[in-house]
Amino acid sequence: MPILRRLLALVFILPILAGTAWAQDYRVRSGDVLQIEVLEDATLNRSAIVLPDGQISLPLVGSIRAAGRSLAQVQEDLTARLAPNFATAPTVFVTLNALAERIPATERAAPTMDVYVLGAANTPGKVDVKPGATLLQALAQAGGLSPFAAKKRVQLRRVDKSGAEQVYKFDLDAIERGAAGGGATRLMSGDVIVIPQRKLFE
Structure with a gap:
């Protein structure tokens, strides 16, 4: 029984760990939709699409670069920029809400x-x-x-x-x-x- 319990635990834990590793390695791209949550001020919570120039916008922050960065890097940048508006550093979470549509290589326009x-x-x-x-x-x-x-x-x-x-x-x-x-x-x-x-x- 202990062995069976360990195997079942691994079945549930491994996908979570894999997802976490993937999120750490993933680099944001234009067209992705990021979910931003600020625990100290729910009015700042929103879904932000990464614009073609790689930027996202947030009140009190303005535009910041997101494309090419990891989710953790975007989160750290937002936290630092929001900090002057709070008595203590806010708690910010940035997650991936939706991936940009990936066009298959066969459908991409040929270079001219x-x-x-x-x-x-x-x-x-x-x-x-x-x-x-x-x-x-x-x-x-x-x-x-x-x-x-x-x-x-x-x-x-x-x-x-x-x-x-x-x-x-x-x-x-x-x-x-x-x-x-x-x-x-x-x-x-x-x-x-x-x-x-x-x-x-x-």
Whole structure:
């Protein structure tokens, strides 16, 4: 019987200990909901959502950083900030009320780069392309070239790490005929593709 009682005790105690260890290690994230209780002043008790900037707000305290901290660290910070408003340090409890919604990795938006298409494109402007996108793919996303485009004088303008601008020229007529390469040039974030207007007899 004593052995059975010990086993039953372990069944009930271990999940509690595991939960406590998990709570100590957990780092608060934006979107989490924290339950805040102040024993000395029930009017301060509330549920506080962690805002996108990682902050929570509480009367008498204002905004404090919660994201990236443990529950114990948030609790200590709140206690210290509330202390001047009480004769003795208040008793503050911070617990996790609800976890932020976790978006599965398969549903997260794929990273993109900003590329800009200027001039004689059908839809010039900023184009969001995937890393590794090529010159031709970006032009396709910009709706292709207008009938007035100078296809032989397309430019790719890129600013290097030193701040100097590099200009690369492409003949899209030759690329389309397979007589020249360059269409598979990989783009970088911030690249600008300039498509000049065709001259009168060009």
